Amino acid sequence: MAHKSANYRYLVLGLLAQQPMSGYDIKNLLSNLSWLVSSPSFGSLYPTLHALQRDGLVTMTVVLRENKPPRKVYRITTAGNEALRAWIDQPVAAETSIRTFLMYLITAGACTPTALLTHLQQRRSQVAMRHSALERAASAQDATTGTGQHLIIDYALALAAAELAWLDQALQRLSMTTLPAYEQV
Amino acid sequence: MAHKSANYRYLVLGLLAQQPMSGYDIKNLLSNLSWLVSSPSFGSLYPTLHALQRDGLVTMTVVLRENKPPRKVYRITTAGNEALRAWIDQPVAAETSIRTFLMYLITAGACTPTALLTHLQQRRSQVAMRHSALERAASAQDATTGTGQHLIIDYALALAAAELAWLDQALQRLSMTTLPAYEQV
DNA sequence: CGTATCATGTAACTAGTTACATGATTCA
DNA sequence: TGAATCATGTAACTAGTTACATGATACG
Numbered sequence: 001m002a003h004k005s006a007n008y009r010y011l012v013l014g015l016l017a018q019q020p021m022s023g024y025d026i027k028n029l030l031s032n033l034s035w036l037v038s039s040p041s042f043g044s045l046y047p048t049l050h051a052l053q054r055d056g057l058v059t060m061t062v063v064l065r066e067n068k069p070p071r072k073v074y075r076i077t078t079a080g081n082e083a084l085r086a087w088i089d090q091p092v093a094a095e096t097s098i099r100t101f102l103m104y105l106i107t108a109g110a111c112t113p114t115a116l117l118t119h120l121q122q123r124r125s126q127v128a129m130r131h132s133a134l135e136r137a138a139s140a141q142d143a144t145t146g147t148g149q150h151l152i153i154d155y156a157l158a159l160a161a162a163e164l165a166w167l168d169q170a171l172q173r174l175s176m177t178t179l180p181a182y183e184q185v
Numbered sequence: 186m187a188h189k190s191a192n193y194r195y196l197v198l199g200l201l202a203q204q205p206m207s208g209y210d211i212k213n214l215l216s217n218l219s220w221l222v223s224s225p226s227f228g229s230l231y232p233t234l235h236a237l238q239r240d241g242l243v244t245m246t247v248v249l250r251e252n253k254p255p256r257k258v259y260r261i262t263t264a265g266n267e268a269l270r271a272w273i274d275q276p277v278a279a280e281t282s283i284r285t286f287l288m289y290l291i292t293a294g295a296c297t298p299t300a301l302l303t304h305l306q307q308r309r310s311q312v313a314m315r316h317s318a319l320e321r322a323a324s325a326q327d328a329t330t331g332t333g334q335h336l337i338i339d340y341a342l343a344l345a346a347a348e349l350a351w352l353d354q355a356l357q358r359l360s361m362t363t364l365p366a367y368e369q370v
Numbered sequence: 371c372g373t374a375t376c377a378t379g380t381a382a383c384t385a386g387t388t389a390c391a392t393g394a395t396t397c398a
Numbered sequence: 399t400g401a402a403t404c405a406t407g408t409a410a411c412t413a414g415t416t417a418c419a420t421g422a423t424a425c426g
Contacts, residue, residue, distance in 0.1 A: 007385065018333055024405055034280040035315060036341060044386050046407060069394055069405045095219040098283065098344075105340060109333035116332075130220060147301075148203055148294035155290060155351060156221060159283075162347030166340060192413065209377055229414050231379060254377045254422055375424080380417105387412075396403080 008040045008048050010087050013076065014107030016058055017084055020075035023049050037099050049074055057083055085111070092122040117174055124167045131160040193225045193233050195272050198261065199292030201243055202269055205260035208234050222284050234259055242268055270296070277307040302359055309352045316345040 015026055023045050030039035040048070049072075052058045057080035064070045076084070088104070088111050101123060108116050134157045141150060200211055208230050215224035225233070234257075237243045242265035249255045261269070273289070273296050286308060293301050319342045326335060 009385095014333070022405080023407095031280075032318075033337070033341070035282050036344075038282055038284070041387055042405095042407080043388070043409095048385095050407095067395065071405070095216075097220050097223055099223070102337065102340070105336045106333050108336055133217075148199070148291050151290045151293055151355070152218070152287065154355070155287070155348075156218070158347055158351040159221070159344060162343050163340075166343040170336070170339070194413095207377080208379095226415055227377095227379080228381095228416070233413095235379095252423060256377070371426100373425085376422080378421095379419080381419105382415105382417085384415075385413085388410090390409085391407080393406095394404080397401085398399105 008044060009052065010084065011037070011103050011106065012045070012048055013052060013057060013080055013084050013087075014103065016052075016074055016076045017081060017107060018109050020073050022071040022073050024071065033102070037102050052080070056080075088115070092119060092126065094126060096123070096126065113174065113177070117171070120167055120171055120174065124164070124171065127160055127163050127167065131157070131164060134160060193229060194237065195269065196222070196288050196291065197225075197230070197233055198237060198242060198265055198269050198272075199288065201259055201261045202266060202292060203294050205258050207256040207258050209256065218287070222287050237265070241265075273300070277304060277311065279311060281308070281311065298359065298362070302356070305352055305356055305359065309349070309356065312345055312348050312352065316342070316349060319345060 011030075012026060015021060015029065021029075023042070027039065027042060027045055030037065033039065049058070049060075053060055053074070056077060058074045058076055060072050060074050062070050063073050084107060088107055093100075104119060108119075111119075134153055138153050138157060141153070196215075197211060200206060200214065206214075208227070212224065212227065212230055215222065218224065234243070234245075238245055238259070241262060243259045243261055245257050245259050247255050248258050269292060273292055278285075289304060293304075296304075319338055323338050323342060326338070
């Protein structure tokens with residue numbers, strides 16, 4: 001089943017796959033991205049970390065520091081990496097939101113370049129479809145179309161176009177580093 | 186307090202402010218935008234409509250049709266419009282997500298052109314700040330920066346740039362229709 | 371005759387927020 | 399002394415999903 005559920009569990013696990021962090025660190029990091037992915041409150045972040053630890057996907061060590069409160073640093077385990085990989089390897093759903101795609105990008109460091117390439121290619125074809133669907137919707141507009149409807153289509157079209165351009169650029173760079181054989185011909 | 190909560194209540198109310206619809210209609214409409222705003226399941230959509238009706242913000246009429254199951258068409262009440270207006274008129278929070286902004290655009294048809302103009306201007310200044318913050322983050326990257334981190338910053342930067350361009354264009358068009366006085370000088 | 375679309379709904383569960391509580395340190 | 403940042407946590411609540419149930423009509 002293609003993943004739709006975008007819970008914080010895997011987002012947190014993906015961040016810990018890149019480097020060990022405390023709950024407070026994670027919160028700060030995600031706050032900077034709050035306009036793209038809504039960031040969790042402490043009230044859900046700490047319990048999430050406890051659950052990951054309980055399930056053996058992360059371990060915790062208390063780090064004592066002078067003149068500052070102690071921090072609980074979490075790091076991913078082998079089982080955690082496996083669980084993350086299994087989640088990542090699921091196929092991309094057609095309705096994948098920006099939010100879910102961003103979660104994927106965050107965890108991208110934890111997967112192989114080939115897997116990343118495949119994922120971005122799948123994403124590209126989906127965004128392209130949405131883009132053309134929006135273009136059709138835009139040209140189908142008439143006098144009865146409300147201001148809201150018009151603005152949304154226009155806005156969505158602009159974002160889709162920008163993402164397409166970004167994906168093309170990213171794919172080009174990635175294919176160069178992943179498959180350098182082509183350059184040597 | 187600037188709004189952060191992006192619950193479906195006001196999204197649904199905003200859609201009904203534009204035209205009367207059934208729950209099924211709303212679901213279809215939002216499914217087309219599922220990659221931007223995650224669309225509600227029926228399990229939350231129908232209870233939301235019941236709650237809105239209970240609170241007197243919408244009314245419901247059963248429409249019988251031949252050869253098709255009856256539909257329950259909801260339409261916004263005066264109290265509903267007032268509640269929506271009150272929600273819309275809240276100041277734009279600094280961390281407003283794409284999701285919340287989109288909800289605003291959807292309900293934009295229900296507010297005055299001046300209010301829309303002000304809102305878009307506020308949004309523009311915020312996106313501009315995020316954009317420059319991201320540019321700083323991008324130039325601060327070094328060899329230790331993970332692939333995930335790099336991709337996210339790059340992606341976010343592309344989206345922010347696209348939104349800025351869109352906002353400038355939208356603001357220009359809007360100021361022409363809202364304040365035609367300038368053209369007559 | 372089975373499957374797809376239209377159309378509504380409820381119940382059990384999960385995930386998340388809000389609001390609170392703690393306690394140290396630093397800065398004005 | 400009072401506020402701000404660092405750092406963790408819990409309890410009560412709200413919002414949401416998943417999975418089910420219903421029943422008609424249309425299509426092949």
